[in-house]
Amino acid sequence: MATITAPAPAAARGGDRRPLAGVGALARFALRRDRIRIPAWIAGLTLGSVVNLVSFEDLYPTEADREAVAETMNTPAGLAMTGPAEYLRDYTAGAMMGHQLLGFTALLAALMSVLMVVRHTRAEEESGRAELVRATVVGRHAHMAAALGVVIVTNLVLAVVLAGALAGTGGTGVTATGSLLYGLAHAAVGIVFAGIAAVTVQITEHSRGASGMGLAAIAVAYALRAAGDIGEGGLSWLSPIGWAQATRVYVDDRWWPLLVAAAAAAALVTAGVLLSTRRDVGAGLRRPRQGRGYASVALGHPIGLAVRLHRGLLIGFAAALALLGTMYGSILSEVEDMLAGVEMLEEALAEMGGASIVESFVSMVMVVLAVIASVYVVLAALRPRAEESDGRAEPVLATAVSRARWLAGHVVVGMLGGVVVLAAGGLGLGLAGALALRDSAVLTDAMGAALAYAPALWLTGGLAVALFGLAPRLATLTWVVPVYGFVVSYLGGLLQFPEWMNNLSPFGHVPDLPAEELSVLPLLLLTAIAAGLALLGLTAFRQRDLQTDH
Template sequence: MTAAAPPRTPAAPVARGTGRGTLAGTGTLIRFGLRRDRVRIPVWLLALLLGTVSTANSLSTLYTSAADRASTAETMGSPAGLATSGPRHYLTDYNFGSMMGHQMLGFTAVLVGLMSVLIISRHTRAEEETGRAELLRSTVVGRHAQLAAALSVALVANVALALLLAAGLSGLGIEGIDAGGSLLYGFAHAAVGMVFAAVAAVTVQITPWARGASGMALAVIGAAYVLRAAGDVGNDWLSWISPIGWVQRTYVYLDDRWWPLLLALAFAAAAAAVAFPLSTRRDVGAGLRPQRLGSRTASGPLTHPLGFALRLHRGMLAGFGAGLLMLGAVYGSILGDADDLLDDIDQIQEALAAMGGASVTESFAAMTMIPVSVVASVYVVMAALRPRAEESAGRAEPLLATGLSRTRWAGSHIVVSLAGGTAMLLAAGLSFGLLGAATTGDGGLVLRLTGAALAYAPALWVTTGVATLLFGWYPSAVTVAWLVPVYGFVVGYLGQMLQFPDWLNNVSPFGHVPQLPAADMNWTPLAILTLVAAALIWAGLAGFRRRDLDLK
């Protein structure tokens, strides 16, 4: 090992700046954080900016006539449309601006939340988990400095995004997208970003693992999204519990209300005010609860490769399983509302009937399978990449020096990913079906909706296959596997709104799944997806058997 290069500013940099209290060193840490993220944050900001600007641009070229916009407004007014976009009020004047506020804002709010959560957990809990925080804290750094610096970095990123969006959108010169509205549109993103940053500031205090902390905060984002979906379709008050609902209720480009952002700011301040005291109630590196002692010996199943893999995965399985049960339940509970709502609106009935001959309930159900399958695929990627995480952490080495073969070791994780993904679909499909049957009074929905969810299983298996192939052949590039859920999400969501060509949809494994129950069952694509998945996994394992283990 050669000695690390000396730091570039060796002269006690933490001593100056913010004084000597609990915030000492915050200024230096902010600069340090921004420097560490000098690629990451700009990539996020650029992706969000380009995504938003190009969407606005495509909308203005796609829906040129007022009649086009009016007919979209009708489609978007359906429960399926409202669940995946925003509140109905935007439809009253469906110009390009309000289309953005209605269809795009909720979607990008999730991504901004994700960015903010990752910033916070990366600069706080991940630092503690690796032990780097200990080194930093031993210098002149106050006990609140790291969290304050992380929140500041998130604030810088979010405000920069707000200004970029405001400049980018108003620069387009599209009718209905004015400068004042664009400023609000930008700051709506910043507000929701800071809400979830503050949520993450709390979750990173609770668990000692960065992954767990991010997971909890992401679950809050998911819950906020589902609440606003339920609120926008059914009971409006549900949306008022959701930070995403708040920013959508600025009715940007339509009414341009700024005050809902105050709600978001107040919430963020309150969450941060909880996080700081919590952080001093625990030790550096520890969670809020002291770690308990465990068993002296291993149980029988634990010493089998599959049992061991299950043990490592069980927290994530339980978390995602609970999340998907909830997701299904929420969609199921508004299925009845959707049914009632649409009986009254003959026009939409006709429009939908003309499109595919499916009933409103069916097309709504088919639509909700997109978020369900995307969330399940996030689980699948995390599970399939677990062997890589174990390998990089140096925990594969002692195991693979025993009588456990590489194939069985990686294979057991792959099996958990395949079966776990399927179980996720089953959980969401069942709860969707059960609550859907209860609210609509149609008992047959239980089986049909469970089946509709399970039809996505082969697409999830392909996702596992892609991750395994990368793991076997290009282990340093495994993060590329995240493109599968991200692409599925973007195409599934924006594809219809922006009328993407078919081939874009067909690149994603999710694009080949029959849209049950609105469409007819088609076994051929499912069989082909399964074969593709098997081939990818086989090839990935073959690659893993051939390569060097990545060792610490």
């Protein structure tokens, strides 16, 4: 007897006919997951912008001060570090924001967008959750649409908050219209790189690879912007960061470069959607490389496995800090002309016991490099948590590898990797500075100043390990250390924060080499505390159950 099967309900077959089915629910879920990350990004970028604007007003209160800075900035090294020379025509505090800060904070907006898109698309596929969700009535493009929608809204909110905060300061040359353009320039860069991430997540089947390609695109964009600004300007038009600075915000307030960014973002999103139709869920357009028939001897040991897992991140951070250090070192010969005569700086130099302006600048730059290196240490120290929550640690620990050896492998690689990253930044700064000043002693000073921050990085990593062992769900609180360290160590001197706030940060106990004398005792204490925290985390991890998200 024949069996008559009723047609499936329209909702059940909506996956093919309604490619955006469920996008609203997925967008709400993404907002729920990022309820802390999104406000943190917006607050951090806004606070950093306002603080810098206030510092510009305090450091350069007169028109003569600002003209002197503009004259110093009008060099190849100065323009590569900041932005196009068109901002120097009327160098108000607002123009300083567009010239010196816009490119850097727009880069951070791009980073935020890339990480968010990858987190809500490729990472979901890699974990297997996207396939389970797609088995319901969710459409094929719903994940991508939800991720892009959340990122676009986040960037637009950032633009509005930035505009309101900056316009309310009443800074010299800071207008309401210019502030809105300043905020939208950030949003434009962020949305363009969201489109770039929409393409990179189609290429590889791994979230780390997609993030890496997105970060590489950011680095290329920044390099093109720098090369264009010291040349004829043509290369800057190949960079979304260059488009943002082409608005000449607070100087000419040109809106039309945002149209270029909007067109590029639309093209990239379209390309991402079209590419997604040419692959299966969980797969990438690029075929995975065939591995060896047998694993190397190193992979049979916890440290060898950790090196394999961390090497991409380590190489990327080391290269980035070497480049950043080189860029700072290249302007050391111009620092005295740029900063001499600034009253607040002269007072700070007097407190340092007569250190030169170059030495003080190197010590200030080293704080920035150390904080960035601590970001690597936090990422490396939190890698065991990702391995555990995604279920990859369990099969490894089911072998003869003990918990202590497995976790210790990640800890050792993360701690030593932090030293490598620091050394790369110090080497770039020292070599470029030695060439600029024609003084080989700069290299030794820069390397010593960089390596002095190693104990502070170790304490940061030790805290992450301790939280991972005791309360793994709270391990992400370690991010407070680099953020707080940057605020009090880099901006605290300008804003005159009380000393006790600086003492709460591990970076505040590191001598400001080469502007200060080396004091070994604080470094030994930081190292001892770091060792204690790491030992506590190792002990606690041995005594608790594994926690996975599966």
